[in-house]
Amino acid sequence: MEIDPFIFRFSIFILSIFIGYYVVWSVTPSLHTPLMSVTNAISSVIIVGAIIAALAGETENIFDTANIFGFLAIILAAVNIFGGFLVTQRMLAMYKKKKKEIK
């Protein structure tokens, strides 16, 4: 009997949870705020769904209700992607180890 493709996706899902579990435990507590902002940015990969939803359908009829929701989702996700990665970058740039100070 053939395996439903859903089972494969579900396997990926479960294994990714485990990867996430071990990777996140190894994140140093002082970087927990950047961790939140970067997870925020990457969860905006939902934009791929938005792009498909927005651009799909006949080219003449791009302003179907379904497309409009796609376009709206694109704006929201774009704010998040740029905002999330850039603010993470800005925070991480501040974490410096200073040279021993001269007394």
Place this chain on the structure above:
Amino acid sequence: MISSNLLAIFYLISGVLFILALRGLSSPETSRQGNLFGIIGMAIAIGVTIISVGNFSTGFLYLLVLLLIGGSIGAFIAFKIPMTAMPELVAGFHSLVGLAAVFVAISAFLNPEVFSLGSPGNIKVASLIEMSLGAAIGAITFTGSIIAFLKLRGIMSGSPITFFGQHYLNLILGIILVGLVFYLCKTQADIWFWTIIIISFLVGILLIIPIGGADMPVVISMLNSYSGWAAAGIGFTLENTALIITGALVGSSGAILSYIMCKGMNRSFFNVILGGWGATDQSSSNHSKEQKPVKSGNADDAAFLMKNASSVIIVPGYGMAVAQAQHALREMVDALKKNGVKVTYAIHPVAGRMPGHMNVLLAEANVSYDEVFELEEINNDFANCDVAYVIGANDVTNPVAKTDPQSPIYGMPILDVEKSKSVLFVKRSLSPGYAGIDNDLFYRDNTLMLFADAKKMTEDIIKSL
């Protein structure tokens, strides 16, 4: 156009790059590279999706314009936001992910052919369940994050809002949601789908309003987790591996952070979610208002004590963020170091309003991260330290957590500030902290209270040094 197999491989690469982005955060040195991996992963995912749709007509132009608009707004916020406002920024961003998930789910429901899920009115049952899950979690994330944002921003009061039967109402709404998903699958009628979204918006509000200000670290982490599960739900609907992998990563990341935050307060997750300390304990704080002797001092006393100390430990808390005192604090530490005093920083897991909040503020003030320590690393050092400088923290230093089993914070891990030879406690008044209980530390012989604004006091100390 590219084949769907190739497309899936590119999505897998994106997913792996996202894993590396999180992995990079295991140390500050590798973190910047990690962030770069994340950006590349995102660029790949967006790029191949556009190519795969292969629609380069008017719609594509709109897409570019919208990306540019959204991107500029995001970039503008990212560069302008002050570091002290980071908690509300993250809450705000969570709400956007949640709403985007809702919109994508709506779009998939209205036009299922595009995602090959069947035709309107005849969508595969599995897809219907997945998209309702994605939409519901997304909607809860959206309104929940908005409430969290308003509370953190101070637009809405941080005190818990509770009413009779609140938990039953949530339970009933939850059961109704399950029923609605069932009916949606059975009848495929639009009305059920819209009702699911509306009720989920309501649940999001109801879930967050009973949670008080100082429990926000748990709330933010929890919403972080939800935004991941919403993305994963949509990922299953769209059969997209990048979304499934990312959703699972973000979901478990948020869950772990919530766990760490709860452990930092010695409370169970449900205890936090079901509503705050602040609500139940206000009565107990009022009747113990008898006058106890308190030693208070001024900036000169504090400067004298610290100048003659050989080691000082700084304990920052939310009050430091409110007073924006981190820069003044670092200047004070620099002045102390010139006098040959050894200075370190001790950070409690739930200090501030989000995980790692204090670390970011100290980093902003140019404090080297190898001088900043977590609770377990530094707690034994208090016994050998001359002065502990508590600035804006309160409950996390209260020795009652170790001595009084009646206390609501009993069992919470605290920083052993009371063991140091003397304690300087910067605070505006003797009022109790968030937990609504008196801090025993105020009345100890070795404690000197410095009644002032955190920033003002620190600046005055610098002058006297």
